[in-house]
Amino acid sequence: MTGSSEPFLLINFKTYLEATGKRAVELARIVEKVGKADDVRFGVAPQFCDIAQVAAAVEIPVFAQHVDPISSGAFTGHVLPESVKASGASGTIINHSERNLQLIDIDRCVQRARQAGLSSAVCAGTAKLAAAVALTEPEMVAIEPPELIGSGRAVSKERPEIITDSVRKIRNVNRDVRILCGAGITTGEDLYAALKLGAQGVIVASGVAKATKPEMVLQEFCKAVRKLM
16 A cells, blocks of 8 residues: 555544444445545545444455554453454554554554554654654554644645645655645645645545535545646
8 A cells, every 4th residue: 555656545434423334334435436436545444343344345445543552362442453454454543633642652553553464554743753653664654733633724724834844854764654644634625735745645534524425525635636646
């Protein structure tokens, strides 16, 4: 996945009712359909209970929303990376602002995900943290200022400097990691601005999951990607 230079768009379903259970499968199928029609690379991140049924319904990458830095054993209530993999996921989000971790645990999660055969998309709220997590060598680093998440105010417009600063700092320590950004991105224009600033993709949540017509939003994203290709 990360070897390609094409933008990667990860749709995070969070715990929205609009993307829960059968609706998660329906939304994932819409994402896959639009991506195939426009030759744009999408992935989805449903809730844990929905991973298996979503992964069985689509061929695009399915990510977990979190894993814990544990091995098999007596860890009731934790998320084992191997369980996520066995459910059909190919990757996982780590350290989303709604599921914060200490840097040492981020490192452990990345390593455990790799051991389980999962790729990692590690979130960071600042350029400094983005560079630090890039040193753990995940497949992707996603810069997401927490104050803009779910705000409808796109990071690519409200805080463009954090994207360019993150790209610079990350590339100083890791030349290979894919750089994503997120927070408030809801339109094709927001996405296009992010890609122009040096991002290689985005993480989007409510802009798609809670959209009245998600297919139209996704098609707008595809148009933005094609403008750069």
